[in-house]
Amino acid sequence: MSWLSSIGDLAKTAYGWLRGDSIGSSIARMALTGYVLSKVSDSINEKDEKREGSRIQLSPDTKNSVPVVYGKATVSGIVVDAKITTNYQTMYFCLALSEVTGTKLSDSAASEFTFKDIYWNDERLIFKSDGITADSAVDSAGISNTDCRDKIQVYCYKNGSSNPVVPYNYTNASLSSADSIFPDWTANHAMSDLVFVIVKMTYDDKQDVTNLGDWKFVIENSMTLPGDCLYDYMTNTRYGAGIDPAEVYSV
Amino acid sequence: MTINLSSYGSVESGLFVKIVCSKYKATFSTPGFTTETFLFSDMSREVTIAGDLYTPLGKLLSITTSSSELKISGQEVSVTISGLPDSSLEDIQASRFKGSSIEIRRAFFNPATGAFYSITDNPMLRFKGNITNLSLNEEYSIEERTSSNSITLICASVVDIMSKKVAGRKTNPDSQKFFYPTDVSMDRVPSLIGTYFDFGKTK
Numbered sequence: 130m131s132w133l134s135s136i137g138d139l140a141k142t143a144y145g146w147l148r149g150d151s152i153g154s155s156i157a158r159m160a161l162t163g164y165v166l167s168k169v170s171d172s173i174n175e176k177d178e179k180r181e182g183s184r185i186q187l188s189p190d191t192k193n194s195v196p197v198v199y200g201k202a203t204v205s206g207i208v209v210d211a212k213i214t215t216n217y218q219t220m221y222f223c224l225a226l227s228e229v230t231g232t233k234l235s236d237s238a239a240s241e242f243t244f245k246d247i248y249w250n251d252e253r254l255i256f257k258s259d260g261i262t263a264d265s266a267v268d269s270a271g272i273s274n275t276d277c278r279d280k281i282q283v284y285c286y287k288n289g290s291s292n293p294v295v296p297y298n299y300t301n302a303s304l305s306s307a308d309s310i311f312p313d314w315t316a317n318h319a320m321s322d323l324v325f326v327i328v329k330m331t332y333d334d335k336q337d338v339t340n341l342g343d344w345k346f347v348i349e350n351s352m353t354l355p356g357d358c359l360y361d362y363m364t365n366t367r368y369g370a371g372i373d374p375a376e377v378y379s380v
Numbered sequence: 381m382t383i384n385l386s387s388y389g390s391v392e393s394g395l396f397v398k399i400v401c402s403k404y405k406a407t408f409s410t411p412g413f414t415t416e417t418f419l420f421s422d423m424s425r426e427v428t429i430a431g432d433l434y435t436p437l438g439k440l441l442s443i444t445t446s447s448s449e450l451k452i453s454g455q456e457v458s459v460t461i462s463g464l465p466d467s468s469l470e471d472i473q474a475s476r477f478k479g480s481s482i483e484i485r486r487a488f489f490n491p492a493t494g495a496f497y498s499i500t501d502n503p504m505l506r507f508k509g510n511i512t513n514l515s516l517n518e519e520y521s522i523e524e525r526t527s528s529n530s531i532t533l534i535c536a537s538v539v540d541i542m543s544k545k546v547a548g549r550k551t552n553p554d555s556q557k558f559f560y561p562t563d564v565s566m567d568r569v570p571s572l573i574g575t576y577f578d579f580g581k582t583k
């Protein structure tokens with residue numbers, strides 16, 4: 130095996146040169162030592178960052194009331210469920226945004242909710258064509274960044290777990306019910322008569338995706354007329370005064 | 381609302397009380413509650429209003445006065461029924477009258493014929509609310525060795541009740557299941573309080 134012995138001879142020659150006293154061999158030794166040390170340092174630092182992560186505590190409360198939105202409003206959402214994957218790299222949050230209101234008095238049509246803009250840490254999210262996966266975020270100065278790209282998914286639901294939607298200006302014909310998205314949810318997690326979102330976040334400390342952050346959702350209710358809103362609030366037994374409709378003079 | 385009686389030479393009026401008790405029991409040993417409607421008036425004859433036949437109690441029924449105001453305000457009304465027999469006391473104590481709805485109407489009649497006057501809003505609703513308290517009083521006659529019982533119902537109007545009402549769904553399992561018994565969406569909220577998540581940690 131002449132080629133093997135040739136490689137062995139070359140290695141011996143190189144090793145002998147490195148151990149030599151010449152200036153060249155000294156510089157080579159210093160460069161090699163520095164390179165090895167930098168690699169060891171990087172390895173140590175990398176192990177420290179991965180170990181810590183971000184310790185998150187949410188703010189759910191059993192006394193929080195679900196808000197009622199008429200017209201257009203910006204709401205932050207109330208945490209009603211959260212889950213972390215077993216590898217700690219992905220988290221799911223369920224945020225309740227509003228009660229679903231009733232039928233409009235003016236035209237007997239059911240009220241409909243639409244998702245408008247979604248903000249994360251005061252930056253408006255721009256989604257990919259699926260209307261779910263974040264592509265970029267735009268701040269108030271109009272400057273865009275792609276830190277959140279593919280790290281955040283927002284699943285919107287306009288009336289319970291079986292009514293998925295995407296924000297306005299997006300279309301997606303293949304949306305899933307909430308129990309298919311949120312881990313360990315079943316059909317009994319109906320989120321009945323609630324407008325809510327499920328936020329899925331994948332940890333990335335380099336892109337600063339390390340906690341839930343500050344969310345704002347602009348939602349719009351088709352119930353906007355004052356008479357409709359007053360009548361709904363006066364007669365609804367879930368979130369309103371519960372007055373018998375027969376006792377309300379409505380024209 | 382106002383009723384114009386100026387064109388009538390004589391008027392007879394009566395007060396009609398309707399109580400709907402959703403937790404009525406005839407005796408303490410009765411297994412469950414039922415819904416019972418009580419209809420009585422201070423008239424001396426039976427009167428039917430909107431299909432409900434009111435029992436005449438005459439002077440045994442007294443109702444505190446209420447005032448008509450321009451602005452809607454809450455008023456408390458007391459309804460006292462006297463001359464209750466001892467046999468009625470058990471069902472009064474076994475039932476839960478507190479929280480029952482009460483409506484008091486006033487009707488105007490032709491005293492000659494006993495017929496309702498045909499005018500708008502007759503009979504008119506004078507009071508609508510809920511029973512907030514009740515008291516039983518006994519007057520015992522030593523000489524006759526008999527007792528006479530009376531019940532007083534303290535009633536708060538719907539205006540008062542609504543001014544104190546707190547409605548809305550809370551983010552907890554009990555509130556969610558009160559409205560949707562099979563919905564478990566908020567079952568984990570209590571366990572999430574104070575929970576830490578090590579997001580991004582490597583094992």
